[in-house]
Amino acid sequence: MLYSDKVMDHFSNPRNVGEIENADGVGEVGNATCGDIMKIFLRIEDDIITDVKFKTFGCGAAIATSSMATEIIKGKSVEEALTLTNKAVIEALDGLPPAKVHCSVLAEEAVKAAISDYYKKNGMEDKVDIPCTGCCASCAMAHEHGAAHDHDMIEED
Amino acid sequence: MQRFVYADNAATTAVLPEVIEAMTPCFAENWGNPSSLYGKGRDAARALIAAREKIASLLGADPKEIYFTSCGSEADNWAIKGAAHANAARGKHIITTKIEHPAVLQTCKALEKEGFEVSYLDVDSDGLLTAADIEAAIRPDTTLVAVMHANNEIGSILPIKEITEVCRAHKVLCFTDAVQAVGSIPVNVRELGVDMLSASGHKLGAPKGIGLLYIKKGVRIPALIDGGGQEKGKRGGTENLPYIVGFARALELAVERLPDMKRIAALRDRLAEEIVKIPRTRINGGMEHRLPGNLNVSFECIEGESLLLLLDRAGIAVSTGSACSSNSLEPSHVLLAIGVPVEIAHGSMRISLSHANTEEDADYILEQLPAIVSRLRDMSPLWSAAPTGDIGDR
Numbered sequence: 416m417l418y419s420d421k422v423m424d425h426f427s428n429p430r431n432v433g434e435i436e437n438a439d440g441v442g443e444v445g446n447a448t449c450g451d452i453m454k455i456f457l458r459i460e461d462d463i464i465t466d467v468k469f470k471t472f473g474c475g476a477a478i479a480t481s482s483m484a485t486e487i488i489k490g491k492s493v494e495e496a497l498t499l500t501n502k503a504v505i506e507a508l509d510g511l512p513p514a515k516v517h518c519s520v521l522a523e524e525a526v527k528a529a530i531s532d533y534y535k536k537n538g539m540e541d542k543v544d545i546p547c548t549g550c551c552a553s554c555a556m557a558h559e560h561g562a563a564h565d566h567d568m569i570e571e572d
Numbered sequence: 573m574q575r576f577v578y579a580d581n582a583a584t585t586a587v588l589p590e591v592i593e594a595m596t597p598c599f600a601e602n603w604g605n606p607s608s609l610y611g612k613g614r615d616a617a618r619a620l621i622a623a624r625e626k627i628a629s630l631l632g633a634d635p636k637e638i639y640f641t642s643c644g645s646e647a648d649n650w651a652i653k654g655a656a657h658a659n660a661a662r663g664k665h666i667i668t669t670k671i672e673h674p675a676v677l678q679t680c681k682a683l684e685k686e687g688f689e690v691s692y693l694d695v696d697s698d699g700l701l702t703a704a705d706i707e708a709a710i711r712p713d714t715t716l717v718a719v720m721h722a723n724n725e726i727g728s729i730l731p732i733k734e735i736t737e738v739c740r741a742h743k744v745l746c747f748t749d750a751v752q753a754v755g756s757i758p759v760n761v762r763e764l765g766v767d768m769l770s771a772s773g774h775k776l777g778a779p780k781g782i783g784l785l786y787i788k789k790g791v792r793i794p795a796l797i798d799g800g801g802q803e804k805g806k807r808g809g810t811e812n813l814p815y816i817v818g819f820a821r822a823l824e825l826a827v828e829r830l831p832d833m834k835r836i837a838a839l840r841d842r843l844a845e846e847i848v849k850i851p852r853t854r855i856n857g858g859m860e861h862r863l864p865g866n867l868n869v870s871f872e873c874i875e876g877e878s879l880l881l882l883l884d885r886a887g888i889a890v891s892t893g894s895a896c897s898s899n900s901l902e903p904s905h906v907l908l909a910i911g912v913p914v915e916i917a918h919g920s921m922r923i924s925l926s927h928a929n930t931e932e933d934a935d936y937i938l939e940q941l942p943a944i945v946s947r948l949r950d951m952s953p954l955w956s957a958a959p960t961g962d963i964g965d966r
Binding site: 423426427429432434443447448450451452453454470471472473474475476477478515 | 875894915918952
């Protein structure tokens with residue numbers, strides 16, 4: 416299983432590690448049994464993500480995808496950040512081994528969970544589209560997926 | 573230049589210079605086919621006979637009982653499938669353990685698909701079971717017991733001698749996968765009393781691509797490869813003379829160096845004592861019946877693959893039982909079998925030392941490891957949630 420140089424860079428020197436006190440939105444996905452947990456903290460001002468931090472328990476790919484996802488959404492509007500896909504994270508990292516695609520799914524979900532939390536805190540419940548949390552995609556212990564919630568499980572060579 | 577510490581000798585070992593030296597003539601001059609009758613062939617045959625005799629004598633076997641294979645997994649497959657098929661008329665029940673190498677477990681799974689029944693016995697928290705456990709599982713239709721001599725992940729050394737006694741009393745064949753044991757602890761097939769035993773060259777300083785199966789005289793299993801009559805007609809194919817010669821030299825050196833294993837065990841114990849000083853760290857498996865070079869520890873709140881990768885950046889090569897390090901998504905079946913919780917199995921690290929490791933290697937591991945564990949814990953939401961308590965049920 417070989418990681419790209421970009422994955423190794425984001426794993427070895429992860430961007431935006433940490434927490435934000437009194438964050439405007441916090442999202443946590445995954446579980447310890449599956450071996451991955453991602454927690455993302457957002458600072459949102461005038462609908463713009465002005466700061467983002469993460470904490471991740473997981474493998475090299477889990478840390479790298481967290482780092483890359485936070486880099487992608489930093490400075491973006493909330494609406495724009497919501498369009499983040501796991502595929503975009505994979506592409507930005509120059510690919511992931513097939514067994515690690517689920518890490519990119521977790522990163523996408525963590526961002527969406529944090530934004531959902533922000534919406535809830537600000538009386539915009541109507542906008543909340545709660546993503547599945549605790550999902551490890553291909554993990555043997557994964558929960559059942561609803562039809563409305565399909566991940567883009569592309570396989571990278 | 574950055575220091576490089578290789579501490580993954582249970583995965584593979586460096587080919588020893590003495591082994592390369594012993595093998596070189598088999599490439600350069602003695603490249604004949606041992607089956608050929610002219611001089612070059614006879615030279616090759618003589619080298620083959622000498623290597624087989626050397627290996628047999630080091631293992632306490634007769635040369636006629638040693639069959640070379642391409643690897644340990646091949647020997648495991650052959651022994652188990654062969655014994656199962658040869659005795660299928662008598663019974664179709666096999667006994668093994670939950671901590672076997674995949675080469676054994678997957679072979680048993682394959683036999684289950686053919687209609688064989690397999691009992692996968694539990695082990696205790698030290699990774700051990702007793703001969704009485706085996707005896708209790710033997711049924712009238714049991715034909716084979718397959719128990720590893722030493723475990724590859726936690727190093728537990730199983731009581732093979734006692735197990736073979738039970739097997740003999742019940743007229744059941746006993747096979748042991750001794751891939752991790754041979755070269756690390758004294759292994760004598762006569763003393764163990766086993767019917768079959770597998771070993772692998774690359775775990776003890778020979779190249780990858782050579783293994784062997786010991787089959788006791790009188791034990792009959794079908795041929796693995798039909799061909800030109802090599803290996804007493806049991807495994808056709810021109811013998812891999814250079815690697816067989818290398819295997820013999822490597823085993824000779826390993827047996828010579830067995831007394832040095834006391835030093836390795838002391839080095840391992842020093843690492844264990846220091847590493848458990850890192851908070852919320854535990855040793856997996858028992859320390860008493862354990863391979864001298866093996867240490868397996870878990871660090872709570874971090875994941876093994878990221879630990880392995882950061883250690884690699886510091887020039888330290890170890891392995892992990894985390895699911896994320898493999899293509900499977902489950903953590904080590906061995907750690908789960910000894911009762912390590914799943915989330916803690918994800919944070920495991922195996923150090924396996926050989927005679928090549930030094931005090932300086934241990935110093936370097938102890939210098940680098942705590943900071944790397946801290947770095948990953950600082951990044952972990954589990955650690956920030958509960959830096960002193962239990963992970964809890966998440």
